[in-house]
Amino acid sequence: MDNETKNALVMYEKLCKMLDELELKYDKDPDQYEIECRVGGDDLPMDFVMRIHPNGEFVDLLSRIPITVPQDKILEVAIAATYVNNLLVDGCFDLNIEKGTLLFRTTNFYKDSDISTEALQYMLLVSHQTVETYNDKFFMMSKGMLSLADFKAFADA
Amino acid sequence: MSNSNQTELAHKVYNSLCAAIEELNWKYNKVDSTRISFEVRGDDLPMSFIIKIDEDRQLVRLFSPLPFKIKEDKMAEACVAVCTVNYKLTIGSFSLDISDGTLVFRVTNSFRSSVISEELLEHIINYSCAFVDKYNDKFLMLNSGLSLADFLKAID
Numbered sequence: 001m002d003n004e005t006k007n008a009l010v011m012y013e014k015l016c017k018m019l020d021e022l023e024l025k026y027d028k029d030p031d032q033y034e035i036e037c038r039v040g041g042d043d044l045p046m047d048f049v050m051r052i053h054p055n056g057e058f059v060d061l062l063s064r065i066p067i068t069v070p071q072d073k074i075l076e077v078a079i080a081a082t083y084v085n086n087l088l089v090d091g092c093f094d095l096n097i098e099k100g101t102l103l104f105r106t107t108n109f110y111k112d113s114d115i116s117t118e119a120l121q122y123m124l125l126v127s128h129q130t131v132e133t134y135n136d137k138f139f140m141m142s143k144g145m146l147s148l149a150d151f152k153a154f155a156d157a
Numbered sequence: 158m159s160n161s162n163q164t165e166l167a168h169k170v171y172n173s174l175c176a177a178i179e180e181l182n183w184k185y186n187k188v189d190s191t192r193i194s195f196e197v198r199g200d201d202l203p204m205s206f207i208i209k210i211d212e213d214r215q216l217v218r219l220f221s222p223l224p225f226k227i228k229e230d231k232m233a234e235a236c237v238a239v240c241t242v243n244y245k246l247t248i249g250s251f252s253l254d255i256s257d258g259t260l261v262f263r264v265t266n267s268f269r270s271s272v273i274s275e276e277l278l279e280h281i282i283n284y285s286c287a288f289v290d291k292y293n294d295k296f297l298m299l300n301s302g303l304s305l306a307d308f309l310k311a312i313d
Contacts, residue, residue: 092250
């Protein structure tokens, strides 16, 4: 077994341990070094996928926002995503302009390092907080229920 | 983790960061006890980097501001361009401040209760250099009149 695979397995075990410590239910896909969990939110359900990438030696977290932005709203949502991304310390909202899908992404390298379960927990908690804050606002924008000006005002508050 | 442990860990990461840059044989400036800066010659545009060790958040934070500001009449297109590029990235993202056109590539990495190697810090730097070098000239061309359609073709 090469070092990259060994390190990926160690990180995957830490990831599972972190989720166990938080008492979160999750689905495992060890062949892909991936876990998936759903966390209830105030407004919309939040799905999180965390995956270990052996080649790049990083772990990423992706949380798909459960909306499809119609094309007539794409420009506004692109501006909104850009606006809020500039305010974030960690992670970003990724908008697929063609498909109208939106997800939150954050990553952490672990190359030749001893990354703690606390660092993995930080990824999950920051992502949860950020997605919880903005998912319903993006939903409302995609439905025409929230203007870009009001989205910006919310983000600035 | 106690505040003193956090401080000690941040200092260790800062020292590892300096060692990582020295291992690359690159010149750099120690801006203060938490930040370093350096410049890299890219294929097209010079690239400047600032790396901050954020003790409070226990994060390594890399910033690479692009050497131009997006013009007001290009801002909406630039938002679409930034979103499209960010969707392609595995690490980091471009942040555009639409109030003044500042465009910055940024990466963060948590070192909370962790032991961070110099190799990891080199990894962050190398990834960042590659991504900034790949896209900075395209953003400049967009800002200088390239159409959004042609920008999207150029990055495809």
